[in-house]
Amino acid sequence: MDTKEVAQAVAAMCKEGKHEEAGKQFWADNVVSFEAMEGPMARVEGREGVEAKSAWWYANHEVHSATTEGPYVHGDQFALQFAMDVTMKENGKRMQMTEIGLYTVKDGKIVEERFFY
Amino acid sequence: MDTKEVAQAVAAMCKEGKHEEAGKQFWADNVVSFEAMEGPMARVEGREGVEAKSAWWYANHEVHSATTEGPYVHGDQFALQFAMDVTMKENGKRMQMTEIGLYTVKDGKIVEERFFY
Numbered sequence: 001m002d003t004k005e006v007a008q009a010v011a012a013m014c015k016e017g018k019h020e021e022a023g024k025q026f027w028a029d030n031v032v033s034f035e036a037m038e039g040p041m042a043r044v045e046g047r048e049g050v051e052a053k054s055a056w057w058y059a060n061h062e063v064h065s066a067t068t069e070g071p072y073v074h075g076d077q078f079a080l081q082f083a084m085d086v087t088m089k090e091n092g093k094r095m096q097m098t099e100i101g102l103y104t105v106k107d108g109k110i111v112e113e114r115f116f117y
Numbered sequence: 118m119d120t121k122e123v124a125q126a127v128a129a130m131c132k133e134g135k136h137e138e139a140g141k142q143f144w145a146d147n148v149v150s151f152e153a154m155e156g157p158m159a160r161v162e163g164r165e166g167v168e169a170k171s172a173w174w175y176a177n178h179e180v181h182s183a184t185t186e187g188p189y190v191h192g193d194q195f196a197l198q199f200a201m202d203v204t205m206k207e208n209g210k211r212m213q214m215t216e217i218g219l220y221t222v223k224d225g226k227i228v229e230e231r232f233f234y
Contacts, residue, residue, distance in 0.1 A: 036191035069198075072217045072233035074153035079217045079233045081186075081198055100189045100196045100217065116189035116196045 001108040007071035007078035010103070010110075014068040014080060020054055027051075028109035035115050050113075062087045064094075077104050118225040124188035124195035127220070127227075131185040131197060137171055144168070145226035152232050167230075179204045181211075194221050 001009070006026060013022035033044045033053065044053050063086050070080040080101045087094045099117040103110050118126070123143060130139035150161045150170065161170050180203050187197040197218045204211045214234065221229040 034191065069215070070217075072215070074151065074231055074233040077233070079196070079219070081217070098186070098189070100187075100198070102191075102196070102219065114191055116191040116194070 003076050003078060003105040004071075004073050006105050006108060006110070007073050007103070010078075011068060011071040011080055014082070017066060019066075020058065023054055023110075024051065026108075026110045028106065028111045031110055031112065033113045033115075036117055060089050062089060076106065077102060079103070120193050120195060120222040121188075121190050123222045123225060123227070124190050124220070127195075128185060128188040128197055131199070134183060136183075137168075137175065140171055140227075141168065143225075143227045145223065145228045148227055148229065150230045150232075153234055177206050179206060193223065194219060196220070 010022045010026055013019070013025075027047050027050055029047050030045070031047055031050050033050045035041045035043075041053060044050050063084060066082065066084045068080055068082055070078070072079040080103075081098065082101065083096070083098045085094070085096050097117065099115055102114045102116065104112040127139045127143055130136070130142075144164050144167055146164050147162070148164055148167050150167045152158045152160075158170060161167050180201060183199065183201045185197055185199055187195070189196040197220075198215065199218065200213070200215045202211070202213050216232055216234040219231045219233065220227050
């Protein structure tokens with residue numbers, strides 16, 4: 001699959017709420033995930049770590065609704081815009097978040113993801 | 118200005134419809150602009166060329182409405198999402214376009230911009 005095909009497949013799965021399944025299908029074994037924050041989540045390398053980060057997030061947030069826009073493609077990269085209405089289970093704080101995910105594709109797999117907010 | 122301050126200033130100007138002014142204020146002299154297409158617009162280097170590309174675009178499109186969302190920041194980069202309702206003057210074709218601009222900041226100036234659609 002080329003970048004555009006991966007982008008369309010990931011976008012379609014996210015629009016169905018299948019964010020984790022999209023990751024499991026398309027993350028490369030050596031994927032690196034960057035968050036725009038300091039601390040241990042700032043850079044996570046490898047499929048196992050990225051899946052654990054994702055599982056942590058879903059275990060600690062209740063998602064009331066989520067929308068995905070895109071994909072937007074350029075060369076070997078694509079972007080998605082996410083809007084989410086979530087409650088943090090730890091403190092009950094409800095937030096409306098928007099963010100952009102920027103993905104780099106190599107050999108039909110996501111080798112890097114970088115989140116902007 | 119740091120990346121977040123540049124991002125907020127550019128976003129604010131774009132939300133007022135001042136896209137070209139934002140560029141003129143924040144493009145570095147050696148800015149490189151990448152479009153997701155083949156041909157002479159794919160990579161334009163230098164403030165003079167990028168200003169000419171921008172001027173060409175505005176001379177050849179009638180903008181009916183435009184919105185900007187963001188900024189979304191990560192490290193030395195930020196992203197904006199644009200939605201535009203435009204008519205191409207050459208053939209009268211009206212289009213609703215959405216795209217994402219990804220900007221890289223150095224020393225308070227935009228040194229790279231990359232458009233996704």
